[in-house]
Amino acid sequence: MLENPRRPCPCGSGRRYKACHGSADAAEMIVARPFAGLEAETELIALREFVPSATAPLTLRDAAPDAPTVTLATVLPGAAAALTRADGSVLLGLQVQTHSGDLSRDLAAALEWALAAEPSSVLTAVGRPSTGNRWGDVVVDEPLDVTVHDDFGWWLEEAPEEGSEVALSLERANTAIMPTARVAGRPGAYWVDAGEKAHLRWVRAEDEQPLMSALARLAAADRLDLGEGSRYVGSFRAHGRLVPVWDLDREAHPSEWDGPAVAFDERLQEALAVDEPLTADQRRARDGILGRQFTLR
Template sequence: MSDTVTGVSKKTKERVSTVPSGVAAGDNPRRPCPCGSGRRYKACHGAADAAEMIVARPFEGLLAETELIALREFVPSATVPLTLQQPVDGVPSITLATVLPAAAAALTRSDRSILLGMQVQTHSGDLSRDLAAALEWALAAEPSSVLPVVGRATEGKRFQDLVVNEPFDVTVHDSFGWWLEAEPEPGSEVALSLERANGAIMPTARVADLPGVYWVDAGEKAHLRWVRPEDEAPLMAALARLSVDDELDLGDGSRYVGSFRAHGRLVPVWDLDRDAHPSEWDGPAKEFAARLEKALAVDEPMTSAQRRARDGILGRQFTLR
């Protein structure tokens, strides 16, 4: 069975400018670090513990930043076709995926097509650099190879340096059948492993084709999780204005419950009526998006009621685990 997603998006594509991500041995360690942190290189990625440093926004600058965060954090089974800035002969397709068998970092199929995993063990503190390292490994690997984990690295290219900067064309799956090139033998260990993996998938759907917006059935409740692109301060102010105007929910059968932080962005969460079909939230989500844009555009000091609402919203943050 071939890859579930093999084509590339026909949307307008914009190249990412390549930013140097390392300093040669002879360079001045007191110069600003090329990662853009503002620190000197010797106190940043040139430090002895650089491999432990956490990059707060690993996908900053990418049009698909919110989708990358969703695929990393809570979407169980999804794939996205990728386009390289510099295509490589003999590689028919590159597919970014939520999770691969055994949480592998990358694998190549028999035809040298590539699958990259988002939900993997992280080693460098920079998810973007880990993903780029896995991609570079796969581009050079033999067919039918597997990269279990990415080694520790303080230098090297980042995801932004390798792929075309474009919105993602995400396909959400209800199984992990796309893992395999051919149907497994019934009762085989592969078939049993696939069955176990499929049994752990939480039903998930995109909402209104909006970036970073997903309906998730977590069992007792259904949720809408929305990775927002804005910085936290203006987003919190806008949510507070909507709260004071009683416009923070998504309509009947919904309730705003809080938010969590993921890779430098905020993810608001709503409880939803579990009996409603995911598509029933398309309209309410679009209407909320319009209300939020208007609230974000307000350039006036917050009222005392809005400040109290903001403080209450800040107190409703939680960790998704």
């Protein structure tokens, strides 16, 4: 899709396209929030940053009746950007080394490569796209139907021969997976067993300033945890969204956190609806929360 050089850049920077992603050095520009405005934004961030093995079918825009099926994946063998199977179907990888500052454009470029590639082809890395389509130009904007897997068996079209290099590579990859599960069916909310502790990481859709105020209100009221066996430990920023994190009792089954997560979300929505200035206690709570943040690019 060609952009009018005088119109605002679709990346959301506020600059004109010719001075932003239409410029000669566009590949060097960092788009802090590559999935802004998409229904699947929080899931895309979670699958990109911390879910080890998961897939989701994608619906292509303007797809021909005989278009191949396309599946989004957390990571592919060798951290490939995309691959095509023998039947022509496409797997698109999220956890790849990006080569431009716009993850959305990198993903679109990898998908377009795969749709034009021969069966059984592999794209190890995307080039440096500075123009062309972004995610929302090629994929229908809709929620993702995510399936979390216990292993990487879905990588293979058929079972590998026992003792083969493929089987050994798959075994090595499987041993690195931390048990993971979705929580309460909430987009971007995932339980993970990290060994000594379990965690809930929850990519939030709200803008950071009102979200921080709401978290501060809950913290000041001692309502920031998820109940017994949980502790709020901080948050990180990823691709323009805030990701709160809780330590959890790892002896509890992941499904046991569904109810507490739903209850927390209800408390949070109530806090978000309050538009009064923060009290002194709430401001101190907000400062404490801010002190436990870091950013992932």
